[in-house]
Amino acid sequence: xxxxxxxxxxxxxxxxxxxxxxxxxxxxxxxxxxxxxxxxxxxxxxxxxxxxxxxxxxxxxxxxxxxxxxxxxxxxxxxxxxxxxxxxxxxxxxxxxxxxxxxxxxxxxxxxxxxxxxxxxxxxxxxxxxxxxxxxxxxxxxxxxxxxxxxxxxxxxxxxxxxxxxxxxxxxxxxxxxxxxxxxxxxxxxxxxxxxxxxxxxxxxxxxxxxxxxx
Amino acid sequence: xxxxxxxxxxxxxxxxxxxxxxxxxxxxxxxxxxxxxxxxxxxxxxxxxxxxxxxxxxxxxxxxxxxxxxxxxxxxxxxxxxxxxxxxxxxxxxxxxxxxxxxxxxxxxxxxxxxxxxxxxxxxxxxxxxxxxxxxxxxxxxxxxxxxxxxxxxxxxxxxxxxxxxxxxxxxxxxxxxxxxxxxxxxxxxxxxxxxxxxxxxxxxxxxxxxxxxx
Numbered sequence: 001x002x003x004x005x006x007x008x009x010x011x012x013x014x015x016x017x018x019x020x021x022x023x024x025x026x027x028x029x030x031x032x033x034x035x036x037x038x039x040x041x042x043x044x045x046x047x048x049x050x051x052x053x054x055x056x057x058x059x060x061x062x063x064x065x066x067x068x069x070x071x072x073x074x075x076x077x078x079x080x081x082x083x084x085x086x087x088x089x090x091x092x093x094x095x096x097x098x099x100x101x102x103x104x105x106x107x108x109x110x111x112x113x114x115x116x117x118x119x120x121x122x123x124x125x126x127x128x129x130x131x132x133x134x135x136x137x138x139x140x141x142x143x144x145x146x147x148x149x150x151x152x153x154x155x156x157x158x159x160x161x162x163x164x165x166x167x168x169x170x171x172x173x174x175x176x177x178x179x180x181x182x183x184x185x186x187x188x189x190x191x192x193x194x195x196x197x198x199x200x201x202x203x204x205x206x207x208x209x210x211x212x213x214x215x
Numbered sequence: 216x217x218x219x220x221x222x223x224x225x226x227x228x229x230x231x232x233x234x235x236x237x238x239x240x241x242x243x244x245x246x247x248x249x250x251x252x253x254x255x256x257x258x259x260x261x262x263x264x265x266x267x268x269x270x271x272x273x274x275x276x277x278x279x280x281x282x283x284x285x286x287x288x289x290x291x292x293x294x295x296x297x298x299x300x301x302x303x304x305x306x307x308x309x310x311x312x313x314x315x316x317x318x319x320x321x322x323x324x325x326x327x328x329x330x331x332x333x334x335x336x337x338x339x340x341x342x343x344x345x346x347x348x349x350x351x352x353x354x355x356x357x358x359x360x361x362x363x364x365x366x367x368x369x370x371x372x373x374x375x376x377x378x379x380x381x382x383x384x385x386x387x388x389x390x391x392x393x394x395x396x397x398x399x400x401x402x403x404x405x406x407x408x409x410x411x412x413x414x415x416x417x418x419x420x421x422x423x424x425x426x427x428x429x430x
Contacts, residue, residue: 049360050320061305065319068311076304089291090276096283103318104280105265145264 003073006048006055007032007039008211011114011170012066013054017211018166019070021203024081029211067103070163082203084163091158098156098164105142109135110171117179118215136184143184143191150190154197165198173199173208178215218288221263221270222247222254223426226329226385228269230281232426233381236418238288239296250429282318285378297418299378306373313371313379320357324350325386332394333430351399358399358406365405369412380413388414388423393430 003020007013008029020027032038032053040051048055048064055064063069074084086092112135120127149156156164172195176182185195198204218235222228223244235242247253247268255266263270263279270279278284289299301307327350335342364371371379387410391397400410413419 049363050316050357061308063308063312065312065315068308068315071311072304072308075307089287092290093276093278093283093287096286097278097280100280100283100318101265103315148264 001059003027004030004057006030006044006057007034007053009214010034010053011174011213012052014170014207014211015066015167016054016056016069017207018169018201018203019073019084019163021206022082022084022166022201023073023077025073025077035214067099067163067167070167071099074163082161084161084166086157086160086162091160094157095162095164098162099167101142101156102164102167106139106168107171109139109142110175113139113179113181114171114174118174122215136181140184143188146194147188147191150194155194161198161201165194166204169198169204169207174213178213216274218242219245219272221245221259221272222249222268224429225249225268226389226428227267227281229385229422229426230382231269231271231284232422233384233416233418234285234288234299234378236421237297237299237381237416238292240288240292244426282314282378282382285382286314289378297376299376299381301372301375301377306375309372310377310379313377314382316357316371317379317382321354321383322386324354324357325390328354328394328396329386329389333389337430351396355399358403361409362403362406365409370409376413376416380409381419384413384419384422389428393428 003025005013005016005020005027006029008017009031017027017029032044034053038044039048039053044055045051047057047062050064052064054066054069055062056069063072070084078085084095086095112131116127116132116135146156153159155161172185176185176195176199186192218240220228220231220235220242221244223232224246232242232244247259249268253259254263254268259270260266262272262277265279267279269281269284270277271284278287285299293300299310301310327346331342331347331350361371368374370376387400391400391410391414401407
């Protein structure tokens, strides 16, 4: 059964795509145009009542929330492709910890920066300069803790790449490229080496090559 | 080895405590007084660089982020106590989905309500009325989706209790009790029945009896 991934152009679905490629899982994509409001269509809301991407369908199994989807496939195909959960239950605990840090500490400010700097202008809304400044400060503090952590281990959860690292790719790509805020990464030696490592993985390069960002 | 749980008085560590009791895991608690700033002490920051609760120590294994900790113990002791991850990998996928919904959709607005209504006054800050109103609206919309979901299954991930349900307990307790906003739960038939069910579990009653909230 081929996995269907909805909305491959957007950042959160790319979190799923890069992991599916790492796990060597066959998939196809279904375009969803957020700018046309297709994620709020009644048919889509039946599958995903919050009206957010991503969503996958795998036979008659439907799952949403990118970090839930990547956990599901990383576990279901544990021994296929790259192992993204660590070797022991203790390593998996650390993967879960850093995946939560990404979701709870890193994602909030970087999402605000992406929304205010890239999406507000094309949506005709004024950018909230105070929110931009606060978000950059918050993200900087999180990155300082990453710098310390990555001075001790090659990846966030230890010396093995995991879901926790890959989960940072889609929004950090915006930061480093479209938003011109690459100094936030480059000015921190260990974060910079980590970013170079994860963003040059063939899986991520393939995602970028196949599924252009909307902006 | 007895698990040490830091900061049992507060809401997020209670997420860990209720799950440890469900899993019949022995633990002890270490008080941390946030009002005295003990979570920002250098010794604590060495263990938890973000300066947030909870934190556990299990021998020389240290883990933070409540939802990572509960996943770790639910998996490590899968067959001991209540199974909180579902029976199949597909059920676990749904547990992960709804645990993410709790973290990404439910927690934000309820955290704002708790902070603005309960903690701002005692910390000497003015409450942000606009944020309170927006957060209540957001939480109401999330609860409408829960109402629909819980009309079809007894618990969020299916007809079995899981981490996804229990994760709602500590902050919803504030909503229903200290904050007097129980109507948000009671006015929704299926959400109300679900809340009555999970909040009357012996594990949760034990948490409330042993570890008083700070407010």
